Amino acid sequence: MRKTDNAALWEFREAATSTFARKATLASLMVAGVFSIGRLADWWFREEHVASLPLYLLLTFIFWWGIARMVIVWVSYLRISKPRWQAPQDGLRVAIFTTSSPGEPLSMFEKTLEACARISYPHTTYLLDDTQDPRFREAAERHGAVWLELVGLPGAKAGKINAALQRTTEDFVLVLDPDHIPFPNFLDEVLGYFRDPQVGYVQVAQAYYNQYRSFTARAAAEQTYGFYGPTQMGMHGLNCAVAIGANCTFRRAALDSIGGHGIGLAEDLITAIRIHAAQWKSIYSPIVVSRGLVPEDLGSFCKQQLKWARGVQEVLFAEVPRLWPKLSFWQRVSYLTVGTYYLSGLTTALFLLIPYLYFWFGWLPANMDFFGFLDHWLPVGLVSLSIYVFVQRWLCHPEAERGLHWRGTFLKFACWPVFFMGFVLSIWDGEIPYIPTAKRAVKQFTPFVRPLLVHQVLFVATLAYVVVRRFYYTPEARLELTSANTWGMVLFAALAFFMTLGGLYAAYQSLKTKAEDPWASVDLTRITDRLQPARKHKSAA
Amino acid sequence: MKTIAYRASATLLVIFLGLCVFSLLVFAGSKSRGPLEDLAAGVTSKVAYLEKSMAGGYSRTGRAAALQRFDRYRTQTGLLNAPDTLLTGVYDNNTEESYESVTTLEDSLGFKLPIIHFYTAWGSRKDQGFPQLRAQTISDLGSVPMITWEPWLNDFDPAVYPVPGKPSQVNANGLTAIAAGKYDAYIDKWARDAKAFGKPFFLRFGHEMNDPYRYPWGPQNNKPADFIAAWRHVVTRFRLQGATNASWVWSPHPAYTTYREFYPGAAYVNWVGITTLNYGTVAPWSKWYTFDEIFGKAYDEFSHYGKPLMISEIGSLGVGGNKAQWFKDALASMPFKYPAVKAVVLFNNSNDVSTTYKALDWSITLDKPVLTAVREAVGGWHPATASPAL
Numbered sequence: 001m002r003k004t005d006n007a008a009l010w011e012f013r014e015a016a017t018s019t020f021a022r023k024a025t026l027a028s029l030m031v032a033g034v035f036s037i038g039r040l041a042d043w044w045f046r047e048e049h050v051a052s053l054p055l056y057l058l059l060t061f062i063f064w065w066g067i068a069r070m071v072i073v074w075v076s077y078l079r080i081s082k083p084r085w086q087a088p089q090d091g092l093r094v095a096i097f098t099t100s101s102p103g104e105p106l107s108m109f110e111k112t113l114e115a116c117a118r119i120s121y122p123h124t125t126y127l128l129d130d131t132q133d134p135r136f137r138e139a140a141e142r143h144g145a146v147w148l149e150l151v152g153l154p155g156a157k158a159g160k161i162n163a164a165l166q167r168t169t170e171d172f173v174l175v176l177d178p179d180h181i182p183f184p185n186f187l188d189e190v191l192g193y194f195r196d197p198q199v200g201y202v203q204v205a206q207a208y209y210n211q212y213r214s215f216t217a218r219a220a221a222e223q224t225y226g227f228y229g230p231t232q233m234g235m236h237g238l239n240c241a242v243a244i245g246a247n248c249t250f251r252r253a254a255l256d257s258i259g260g261h262g263i264g265l266a267e268d269l270i271t272a273i274r275i276h277a278a279q280w281k282s283i284y285s286p287i288v289v290s291r292g293l294v295p296e297d298l299g300s301f302c303k304q305q306l307k308w309a310r311g312v313q314e315v316l317f318a319e320v321p322r323l324w325p326k327l328s329f330w331q332r333v334s335y336l337t338v339g340t341y342y343l344s345g346l347t348t349a350l351f352l353l354i355p356y357l358y359f360w361f362g363w364l365p366a367n368m369d370f371f372g373f374l375d376h377w378l379p380v381g382l383v384s385l386s387i388y389v390f391v392q393r394w395l396c397h398p399e400a401e402r403g404l405h406w407r408g409t410f411l412k413f414a415c416w417p418v419f420f421m422g423f424v425l426s427i428w429d430g431e432i433p434y435i436p437t438a439k440r441a442v443k444q445f446t447p448f449v450r451p452l453l454v455h456q457v458l459f460v461a462t463l464a465y466v467v468v469r470r471f472y473y474t475p476e477a478r479l480e481l482t483s484a485n486t487w488g489m490v491l492f493a494a495l496a497f498f499m500t501l502g503g504l505y506a507a508y509q510s511l512k513t514k515a516e517d518p519w520a521s522v523d524l525t526r527i528t529d530r531l532q533p534a535r536k537h538k539s540a541a
Numbered sequence: 542m543k544t545i546a547y548r549a550s551a552t553l554l555v556i557f558l559g560l561c562v563f564s565l566l567v568f569a570g571s572k573s574r575g576p577l578e579d580l581a582a583g584v585t586s587k588v589a590y591l592e593k594s595m596a597g598g599y600s601r602t603g604r605a606a607a608l609q610r611f612d613r614y615r616t617q618t619g620l621l622n623a624p625d626t627l628l629t630g631v632y633d634n635n636t637e638e639s640y641e642s643v644t645t646l647e648d649s650l651g652f653k654l655p656i657i658h659f660y661t662a663w664g665s666r667k668d669q670g671f672p673q674l675r676a677q678t679i680s681d682l683g684s685v686p687m688i689t690w691e692p693w694l695n696d697f698d699p700a701v702y703p704v705p706g707k708p709s710q711v712n713a714n715g716l717t718a719i720a721a722g723k724y725d726a727y728i729d730k731w732a733r734d735a736k737a738f739g740k741p742f743f744l745r746f747g748h749e750m751n752d753p754y755r756y757p758w759g760p761q762n763n764k765p766a767d768f769i770a771a772w773r774h775v776v777t778r779f780r781l782q783g784a785t786n787a788s789w790v791w792s793p794h795p796a797y798t799t800y801r802e803f804y805p806g807a808a809y810v811n812w813v814g815i816t817t818l819n820y821g822t823v824a825p826w827s828k829w830y831t832f833d834e835i836f837g838k839a840y841d842e843f844s845h846y847g848k849p850l851m852i853s854e855i856g857s858l859g860v861g862g863n864k865a866q867w868f869k870d871a872l873a874s875m876p877f878k879y880p881a882v883k884a885v886v887l888f889n890n891s892n893d894v895s896t897t898y899k900a901l902d903w904s905i906t907l908d909k910p911v912l913t914a915v916r917e918a919v920g921g922w923h924p925a926t927a928s929p930a931l
Contacts, residue, residue: 024551025558027555027559028562029559030559031555031558031563032562032563032566036563039567369667370581371577371578371667375570375574378566378570379567379570382566383562383566471595474596475644476593476604476644477604477639477640477641477643477682478641479593480590481589481637481638481639481674481675481678482639483585483589483593484585484588487588487592
């Protein structure tokens, strides 16, 4: 399937505005949700449900952790808002920073630099280069960009950005990932917000153009749709919108006030929390004014996730406590929620363990009747699903992004070992291990797939053990009364087995995905921002 | 002022709409819960049955095969209600997940027990409906299920079974409410599920109804006539549902001679059950009674009803006398002395908290002298009862 040149992707997009009726509907759903959760809690926390207290507490933690996060997201949805577009002032001095590193394909830079040149608001593009490859300099100069050689700086991208800040003077800096192809109206869309002198940075959506190339790519993209739509819009409403490292335009004064761009595995988040703590305002604008690449193979995706999981928890341990007094209430909630996102690796691992504890040791965490649970959980589930679907009206590109995002769910499930590893590493303050990128010629399974394979083998072996034990070694007098618990737990474990198949499929497909240069088929002349002619900067007319 | 009114009304509207959605979901849940639970119970018992028939070939070697000679009672209500032998049985409290405690006891006794007894209460909870899986388990193990069915009324959902007055007083005049049909939905459902079970079972409803100190269905809340009316009503509901596989065990306490006033009538009773527990000197109000002292007095009167008699709970504590001797005296001459007794059900409860503050241990599983006494006593029955060797 080759849809990277699909014209619909190369149009300016923006999320819907929030109206009173929409908010009222959403709020009604949330009231129903809160009552349903109250009813569920009233049922859950009953003494008769405790089978083994430690396990019950563990199960309660896993389950209510998820519910609490969901409620926090709901509350932020109530504050969904979209900043009102303002025409940028004339004569602002704007820099675009994009970085290149050894091994990155030159042709991608050709495309990105050419697209930068087509951005209509006057600006200077800088290529922050440490490839030591003369062709990169030639490409930059051919597209009117300034080439800055920044070799051997610590802190990867952020180190180069800080060095470039020293060597430039523009008041506004757009940090653009080199795989992102900006639309001509990019700066016209964001610069107006800096009329408010309090605004420190303006983040826009990250959208992709290669999600159709593989299951992993599509699943990874699906995981981001909600975040760049209703979630960040809600965070914007609470002045908590986070910078995402790419597609973020900073006010130089804001970066200066925190001593430059943050350095670390989650440098974007470090920068955002520091700018918030320095009392700057943040803007999130739900618009698509660039499209980039999402990882296409499972190995790259997992590497990216591991880096984030480790980095985000570093922010939780290192930045949040330090900056706590300077953050607003909702900023605290927001950074705590973001900082603990990858804890789902731990909760999923524990969740997976439950049926095995029963099979191996006969431990049951709770005496909960399945239908009693269903009766109390279903209203919560249905309301939550309704809210999930309802807020999709605030996606940046609803026609393409709507749905139940089952691929994203499968992939997130399959990544629990990655998140878990990130969690463990951040407790130990360990380094991310070096995981070589599979050479394109040598096709092999990514090492991230091993825990999944172990899980599958464990399931099959345990199933065999259960069947043999039940059929040959269980006393007749025990068989029937334990049948429901045993096969119920088998079903529970089988669900995880089934979910893991998604990850294995992604790994298998990653073996066969042909390496291509998706940017090659992108025709920059077909990018349309015509939907918003009024907003175009007059210099481009 | 206008803004405040606007905002307040918007908030109220949102809360109202949210409550509507919530109520709708809960309503839909309560409407679909019953059928879904039935479906789940059906699937659960089918899976349990299938698994058992596939596993280990228990049909030939299992407990049911050893109890095959009792199959005619287990499968035909008519024979169960007019038995020509003396059946033995047990209640054991450690049977949550397994009847191994029963098979262990049987191994020690040297004979199998064709009746397995358990208790269940009335109520709205899922585990208070007809205990389908447990009845099936007992039946598949080759025994007749005996269910003591206790009409506690506090566990009913007040939304479905409204009662006048405070919820704490739901048991006052409870039997009148039952007789008036207030709980028919529950009774009918239970009866239909019992009918679907299909095999005969003992149903001991509202036991020890003449004991004024025990259960809420006793004389402290109800008159004898109320009990009779409730009993007849329940039996009639079962008959209307076609649940004729229930064998009704009317089971008063012999210590209170008022029991005559509670007899519901020959047309509504299949068996007469008598509790015979010796508390020994465990409490100030108790003393050591032999079996004959407890049961003998009542036997003549009970046998006049013309129904088979069942010692529905037989047991003795060990405080104040010789427990093994008590069992020997009770059982050895049973078929000769008390020929109307057709069933003896051991009360093998290691943790009885129903009478005293301290848990009482009635169990005999680990008591070698008692096991020997019971084994020898029951072993001596065959000539008198002409029943096949156990």
